[in-house]
Amino acid sequence: MKPSIGRLVHYFPTINENYGNSPVTALITHVWSDTCVNLKLFADGPGVMDGFKTSVNNLHSDNSAGSWNWPERV
Numbered sequence: 559m560k561p562s563i564g565r566l567v568h569y570f571p572t573i574n575e576n577y578g579n580s581p582v583t584a585l586i587t588h589v590w591s592d593t594c595v596n597l598k599l600f601a602d603g604p605g606v607m608d609g610f611k612t613s614v615n616n617l618h619s620d621n622s623a624g625s626w627n628w629p630e631r632v
Contacts, residue, residue: 559628561589561616569597569611572623577601584611584626592616597626 561567568581577599588596590613597611617625 561586561595567626568629569626570621570623
C-alpha cells in the first residue's frame with residue numbers, strides 16, 4: 559500500500575519515549591516518500607502525551623523502534 563494523508567498506521571516507540579511497549583495509533587499528516595512520513599500520535603493511557611513525529615521510516619515487516627507500519631488485518 560502507498561501512504562497517503564489521513565491513513566492510520568502503527569508507530570513503534572523507542573525505549574526513550576513514554577508510550578509503553580505496544581504500538582501507538584498514528585495518523586499520516588505528510589508523505590515524503592513511499593516509506594517516509596510525518597505522523598500525529600494518539601497514545602492511550604493516563605500521563606501519556608500525544609505527539610508528532612517527523613520523517614519516520616517504514617521498515618516494512620520489521621517493527622523496529624522508531625518506525626511505522628500498516629496495522630495487521632484481522
